[in-house]
Amino acid sequence: AQKVTQAQTEISVVEKEDVTLDCVYETRDTTYYLFWYKQPPSGELVFLIRRNSFDEQNEISGRYSWNFQKSTSSFNFTITASQVVDSAVYFCALLKTGANNLFFGTGTRLTVIP
Amino acid sequence: NAGVTQTPKFRILKIGQSMTLQCTQDMNHNYMYWYRQDPGMGLKLIYYSVGAGITDKGEVPNGYNVSRSTTEDFPLRLELAAPSQTSVYFCASSYKGPPSGADTQYFGPGTRLTVL
Numbered sequence: 091a092q093k094v095t096q097a098q099t100e101i102s103v104v105e106k107e108d109v110t111l112d113c114v115y116e117t118r119d120t121t122y123y124l125f126w127y128k129q130p131p132s133g134e135l136v137f138l139i140r141r142n143s144f145d146e147q148n149e150i151s152g153r154y155s156w157n158f159q160k161s162t163s164s165f166n167f168t169i170t171a172s173q174v175v176d177s178a179v180y181f182c183a184l185l186k187t188g189a190n191n192l193f194f195g196t197g198t199r200l201t202v203i204p
Numbered sequence: 205n206a207g208v209t210q211t212p213k214f215r216i217l218k219i220g221q222s223m224t225l226q227c228t229q230d231m232n233h234n235y236m237y238w239y240r241q242d243p244g245m246g247l248k249l250i251y252y253s254v255g256a257g258i259t260d261k262g263e264v265p266n267g268y269n270v271s272r273s274t275t276e277d278f279p280l281r282l283e284l285a286a287p288s289q290t291s292v293y294f295c296a297s298s299y300k301g302p303p304s305g306a307d308t309q310y311f312g313p314g315t316r317l318t319v320l
């Protein structure tokens with residue numbers, strides 16, 4: 091069975107602080123994909139990143155970075171120098187290879203205070 | 205490209221009424237999906253389609269029906285609406301899926317449905 095846990099329900103930071111959103115997953119499969127999506131207050135879901143289970147390289151995209159560690163089944167997301175526009179709910183999701191169902195965590199609501 | 209579009213954005217239904225949520229994508233994606241998002245929760249898959257004429261159930265299909273007559277459109281039908289179907293509904297599409305491989309699912313803006 092697949093499971094994604096985002097233990098941080100809500101986080102508040104002051105603008106320009108760094109923040110890390112945690113994601114822990116469970117799967118018995120050896121090949122799978124991990125995703126992060128952003129849901130701003132307007133409600134749409136915005137794709138941020140996809141990572142397959144064979145690629146443990148960390149990735150950086152501007153102020154965003156992702157740390158994938160298979161040994162701890164974690165795929166954490168860090169925002170550097172946070173901005174008010176980063177305020178959103180962030181979802182981590184898991185897709186088993188060969189399946190159609192994205193398993194979502196319950197999300198972390200990030201509030202960046204100006 | 206408009207991407208994935210959904211109509212309506214909001215709807216209020218009375219118990220027992222029926223309605224169709226519309227979803228259209230212009231990215232020529234083969235795979236399309238319907239998810240629901242309940243308050244404070246992640247999304248759960250209702251139905252998906254791997255191509256025109258082919259659909260299958262997801263995790264929570266009861267109370268819903270789908271059809272896929274074209275590559276672009278994937279409507280979701282609610283028959284006999286119930287309060288438990290109050291949710292936000294998201295349509296998504298991807299270029300390819302299993303068994304050829306996984307691809308990123310791109311989501312529409314959602315439809316907020318309330319059943320009273």
